[in-house]
Amino acid sequence: MFELLQKKIGAQVRLSEAEVDLCNSMFGQRSIRKRQYLLQEGEVCRYQYFVSRGILRSYTTDDKGAEHILQFASEGWWMADLYSFFTGEASLYNMEAIEDAEVLMISRDNWDRLLQELPKLEHYFRVLLQNHLVATQRRLLVSLSEPAEQRYLRFMDAYPDCLQRVPQHMIAAYLGITKESLSRLRSRMSRKD
Amino acid sequence: MFELLQKKIGAQVRLSEAEVDLCNSMFGQRSIRKRQYLLQEGEVCRYQYFVSRGILRSYTTDDKGAEHILQFASEGWWMADLYSFFTGEASLYNMEAIEDAEVLMISRDNWDRLLQELPKLEHYFRVLLQNHLVATQRRLLVSLSEPAEQRYLRFMDAYPDCLQRVPQHMIAAYLGITKESLSRLRSRMSRKD
DNA sequence: CGGTCTCTTGACGGAGTTCAAAGCTAGTGG
DNA sequence: CCACTAGCTTTGAACTCCGTCAAGAGACCG
Numbered sequence: 001m002f003e004l005l006q007k008k009i010g011a012q013v014r015l016s017e018a019e020v021d022l023c024n025s026m027f028g029q030r031s032i033r034k035r036q037y038l039l040q041e042g043e044v045c046r047y048q049y050f051v052s053r054g055i056l057r058s059y060t061t062d063d064k065g066a067e068h069i070l071q072f073a074s075e076g077w078w079m080a081d082l083y084s085f086f087t088g089e090a091s092l093y094n095m096e097a098i099e100d101a102e103v104l105m106i107s108r109d110n111w112d113r114l115l116q117e118l119p120k121l122e123h124y125f126r127v128l129l130q131n132h133l134v135a136t137q138r139r140l141l142v143s144l145s146e147p148a149e150q151r152y153l154r155f156m157d158a159y160p161d162c163l164q165r166v167p168q169h170m171i172a173a174y175l176g177i178t179k180e181s182l183s184r185l186r187s188r189m190s191r192k193d
Numbered sequence: 194m195f196e197l198l199q200k201k202i203g204a205q206v207r208l209s210e211a212e213v214d215l216c217n218s219m220f221g222q223r224s225i226r227k228r229q230y231l232l233q234e235g236e237v238c239r240y241q242y243f244v245s246r247g248i249l250r251s252y253t254t255d256d257k258g259a260e261h262i263l264q265f266a267s268e269g270w271w272m273a274d275l276y277s278f279f280t281g282e283a284s285l286y287n288m289e290a291i292e293d294a295e296v297l298m299i300s301r302d303n304w305d306r307l308l309q310e311l312p313k314l315e316h317y318f319r320v321l322l323q324n325h326l327v328a329t330q331r332r333l334l335v336s337l338s339e340p341a342e343q344r345y346l347r348f349m350d351a352y353p354d355c356l357q358r359v360p361q362h363m364i365a366a367y368l369g370i371t372k373e374s375l376s377r378l379r380s381r382m383s384r385k386d
Numbered sequence: 387c388g389g390t391c392t393c394t395t396g397a398c399g400g401a402g403t404t405c406a407a408a409g410c411t412a413g414t415g416g
Numbered sequence: 417c418c419a420c421t422a423g424c425t426t427t428g429a430a431c432t433c434c435g436t437c438a439a440g441a442g443a444c445c446g
Contacts, residue, residue, distance in 0.1 A: 062338045070330055083327045122315040129322040133329060134276045137263055140333045144369035145255045147401075167424065176337035181402055183426055341434080360392065374434055376394055 001029060004076055005050055005104055012124040019118055026110040032097045038079075039095040045084035047105040051077050054101025055165050058093045059173065069174040072098075072162050078128065098166055148177045149185055194222060197269055198243055198297055205317040212311055219303040225290045231272075232288040238277035240298040244270050247294025248358050251286045252366065262367040265291075265355050271321065291359055341370045342378055 002024045009015065015023065027050075032038060038056065039045055049056070055074040058081070059067045070093060073079040084091035085108060106114070115121055142151055152175060156163055162171070168186075169179035177185075195217045202208065208216065220243075225231060231249065232238055242249070248267040251274070252260050263286060266272040277284035278301060299307070308314055335344055345368060349356055355364070361379075362372035370378075 060334055060338070066338070068334050068338045070334060082323055086323070119312065119315075122312075122319055126315055126319040126322060129319060129326055130275055130279070133322055133326045136326060136329045136333060140329060140336065141253055141261050141263060143333065143336060145253070145259070145261045169424070178403060179425075180404085180427085184402090187426080362392070371435060372393075373395085373436085377434090380394080 001052060001102075002027075002104070004052055008076060009121070009124050012127050013120045015118070015120070022117060023114065023121070026114045027104040027106050030103050030105055032101050032103065034097055034100050037094060037096050038103070039081065039091060039093065041092060041094050042090050044088055045081040045091045045093075047107055048078060048080040048082075048085060048111065049073075049095075050104040050106075051075055051079065052102045052104055054097060054099040055162070056095060056097050056101060056103075057166075057170060058095045060092055060094070066178075067170075067173045068176070069170060072159065072166060072170075072174065074161060074165070098170070143176055148175060148181060149189065151175050152182065152185060194245060194295075195220075195297070197245055201269060202314070202317050205320050206313045208311070208313070215310060216307065216314070219307045220297040220299050223296050223298055225294050225296065227290055227293050230287060230289050231296070232274065232284060232286065234285060234287050235283050237281055238274040238284045238286075240300055241271060241273040241275075241278060241304065242266075242288075243297040243299075244268055244272065245295045245297055247290060247292040248355070249288060249290055249294060249296075250359075250363060251288045253285055253287070259371075260363075260366045261369070262363060265352065265359060265363075265367065267354060267358070291363070336369055341368060341374060342382065344368050345375065345378060 005027070006015075006020055006024070009023070028047075030038075032054075038047075038049060039058075041060070051073050053075060055072060056079055057069050057073070058071045058079060059069040061067050071077075071079060079095060081091040081093050081095075083089065084093075115125075142154060146154075152171075155171065155175060168182055172179045172182035175182065198220070199208075199213055199217070202216070221240075223231075225247075231240075231242060232251075234253070244266050246268060248265060249272055250262050250266070251264045251272055252262040254260050264270075264272060272288060274284040274286050274288075276282065277286075308318075335347060339347075345364075348364065348368060361375055365372045365375035368375065
């Protein structure tokens with residue numbers, strides 16, 4: 001349950017056994033079935049989630065009812081609406097399991113306590129955020145500058161595991177195109193090679 | 194020169210006078226004229242920059258020669274290619290002054306030293322990154338889900354100061370459309386009201 | 387002035403959307 | 417074990433927004 005979390009933290013920060021135990025004690029666990037929600041638009045995001053099994057997505061729905069996916073999170077990834085988590089404002093996002101999943105979760109109170117007890121962890125979270133920001137900026141520029149086909153190729157390259165586990169209409173919603181366009185694009189590509 | 198920087202840091206972390214001096218001593222300064230570069234694609238980003246006067250932009254150029262703007266940075270904003278800064282890899286981005294500007298700059302060595310001496314600052318930088326990430330994620334979803342006109346309205350709302358100081362073709366490059374499209378969009382909008 | 391930077395306008399083309407329909411697959415219950 | 421349904425993918429035809437290419441008009445600066 002906690003091995004993966006500690007492996008990720010351990011890659012950035014050295015913790016004693018007692019510190020590891022303290023850290024783990026701050027987290028709760030939860031199992032969630034395919035198609036169930038961890039969070040729905042309008043609710044406050046009360047936890048940061050760490051995926052230990054399965055795969056989740058976060059997304060919004062626009063005025064026309066189309067979904068737009070912010071993130072897929074499989075084993076070892078974090079998921080949260082940080083704005084809502086820290087401000088207590090209602091979230092704009094939905095978080096849903098694509099497969100049956102298990103998550104570790106930490107509340108705002110425990111998070112504050114954790115960082116107070118183990119200030120070293122600020123470093124871990126800073127690096128985490130930094131990597132997240134770098135990746136998000138890349139994705140933004142790619143989505144502004146490249147046509148759908150290249151974005152799909154990049155996606156396949158960056159997240160090969162998702163290809164197997166995520167239905168295509170969700171990949172389309174991640175890339176910013178319709179499922180029909182992705183379907184056509186794929187058949188065009190397979191005709192070529 | 195340093196007041197603005199300390200004002201921003203002070204909003205997150207309380208520093209003694211000695212600590213403020215230590216912090217400031219880690220930064221260099223540089224003046225830069227309109228249209229000059231702080232960084233060009235292919236170079237390593239050796240500094241993180243804090244804008245104390247003027248306005249900068251970071252952008253990429255795609256294979257067709259079109260520019261795509263990642264960020265505008267006016268007084269009080271940070272600018273850097275964090276990936277290049279921390280890994281030493283070549284940067285994908287260009288950083289250029291839109292107006293004559295003054296920046297504070299901190300090298301990688303000094304940055305490491307600074308965080309070692311004043312670990313409290315991890316907190317400041319984590320919050321900074323967090324806010325940046327939240328804003329970038331919003332922008333990404335908006336760029337996937339909303340038509341150009343609404344994105345322009347949002348931009349005017351969020352960065353009214355940039356409207357005055359940044360030429361329109363750069364705003365177009367920020368929104369992900371061509372200068373021609375933005376021009377037409379604006380004339381359509383002014384005809385309405 | 388002459389050149390560069392900026393914004394505008396027009397005609398045409400293309401990538402992707404919308405709407406509608408049909409096939410395919412997997413899970414559920416009788 | 418079959419029948420039925422719900423979710424997923426594919427295909428077609430018409431349309432639309434935006435990009436491309438080209439030309440011209442102001443505005444600012446040396």
